[in-house]
Amino acid sequence: MPVSFRKEIKDLVAYKPGKPIEDVKREYGLSDVIKLASNENPLGASPKVKEAMLKVMEEFSLYPDGNCTELKEAISKKYNVKPSEVLPSAGSDEMVDMIAKTFINHGDEIIMADITFPRYMDTARIMGGTPVLVPLKNWTYDLEGMLAKITDKTKIIWLCNPNNPTGTMFSEKALLDFLKQVPENILVIYDEAYNEFVTRDDYPKDSVQLLKDYPNVLILKTFSKMYGLASLRVGYTIASEEIISNINKVRCPFDVNRFAQAAAIAALEDQDFVKKCYDLNKRGKEYLYSEFEKLGYEYIPSETNHIMANVEKNSGEVFLELQKRGVIIRPMMSTWIRVSIGTMPQNETFIEKLKEVLAPLGGCENK
Numbered sequence: 001m002p003v004s005f006r007k008e009i010k011d012l013v014a015y016k017p018g019k020p021i022e023d024v025k026r027e028y029g030l031s032d033v034i035k036l037a038s039n040e041n042p043l044g045a046s047p048k049v050k051e052a053m054l055k056v057m058e059e060f061s062l063y064p065d066g067n068c069t070e071l072k073e074a075i076s077k078k079y080n081v082k083p084s085e086v087l088p089s090a091g092s093d094e095m096v097d098m099i100a101k102t103f104i105n106h107g108d109e110i111i112m113a114d115i116t117f118p119r120y121m122d123t124a125r126i127m128g129g130t131p132v133l134v135p136l137k138n139w140t141y142d143l144e145g146m147l148a149k150i151t152d153k154t155k156i157i158w159l160c161n162p163n164n165p166t167g168t169m170f171s172e173k174a175l176l177d178f179l180k181q182v183p184e185n186i187l188v189i190y191d192e193a194y195n196e197f198v199t200r201d202d203y204p205k206d207s208v209q210l211l212k213d214y215p216n217v218l219i220l221k222t223f224s225k226m227y228g229l230a231s232l233r234v235g236y237t238i239a240s241e242e243i244i245s246n247i248n249k250v251r252c253p254f255d256v257n258r259f260a261q262a263a264a265i266a267a268l269e270d271q272d273f274v275k276k277c278y279d280l281n282k283r284g285k286e287y288l289y290s291e292f293e294k295l296g297y298e299y300i301p302s303e304t305n306h307i308m309a310n311v312e313k314n315s316g317e318v319f320l321e322l323q324k325r326g327v328i329i330r331p332m333m334s335t336w337i338r339v340s341i342g343t344m345p346q347n348e349t350f351i352e353k354l355k356e357v358l359a360p361l362g363g364c365e366n367k
């Protein structure tokens with residue numbers, strides 16, 4: 001008899017990352033390749049991060065602090081919460097997984113937007129939960145629609161604000177109106193992976209305050225985007241002590257490595273770097289908007305470090321043609337692409353290559 005697999009994973013598809021830059025260079029004989037596909041920080045990370053990592057370099061043979069004591073302290077100080085209300089993880093990806101393991105029983109309903117971050121759905125399915133999808137309205141979360149889907153079986157509601165991949169957000173008022181109507185036995189996950197990029201004033205500025213009135217809320221954050229630590233894999237959650245201590249039971253020992261812990265503490269301290277990245281992202285966003293407008297292409301105004309645009313040609317084909325020219329973006333559904341905002345020269349190269357690609361495909365020349 002061959003080995004058998006859990007039926008819950010039968011129809012799952014493994015995550016397929018884009019090609020690494022080195023592979024694209026080799027395959028197409030290119031010396032310069034820019035990757036605007038994974039919403040990484042084009043400025044890298046604060047120089048203080050490297051210094052902090054070098055300081056702990058000699059200790060790589062020792063296991064890291066499995067409790068992330070200093071990192072928890074740094075986070076708790078920043079948000080004025082107790083260290084016991086903070087749980088670092090190996091990227092927020094690991095936390096999405098741990099949340100599913102901690103909360104989801106077979107048959108539980110998990111409400112999420114369609115479209116949003118795909119791991120919410122995969123992890124629900126792995127645990128035998130039933131994803132309940134609520135289509136976006138005008139590319140934005142339909143919070144009323146989500147409330148309408150609540151049943152006795154609802155266990156979790158996933159909110160991503162601002163949303164990946166659309167870049168859209170909902171306001172503080174909308175969030176508070178929503179939370180008031182969610183029964184307290186339903187866990188609301190508030191994923192703020194991109195909150196540092198938001199420019200609108202009506203965004204919920206201090207989400208951690210929500211925990212006082214809503215102990216069923218869990219706030220999920222990452223160092224991968226604004227702080228530029230994507231390859232170190234470090235994120236964190238802030239929630240009630242009860243939620244944190246239960247998730248901690250399913251956590252792998254030593255999940256956040258020594259370099260990630262040191263880097264995250266240093267990154268949090270350098271808010272000047274955050275400001276620099278915020279300004280660059282805002283400039284890049286405005287530049288890309290104006291170029292899409294000149295080309296006559298629809299785009300979704302974004303509060304993140306990525307923009308979705310409708311290039312009116314098959315997005316898979318556009319992706320491949322751009323890749324051949326050394327620019328990696330993310331093809332989305334039908335004719336939509338998602339591009340991460342880069343440095344200004346990277347944004348300009350992307351637009352130049354996009355024009356080059358779309359002209360022979362019958363796009364953009366007369367628009």
Ligand SMILES: Cc1ncc(COP(=O)(O)O)c(C=O)c1O
Binds near residue numbers: 091222
């Ligand atoms: C909305 C959202 N949540 C979570 C993640 C996971 O990020 P990480 O595991 O790098 O912290 C991502 C990554 O793209 C994301 O877009």
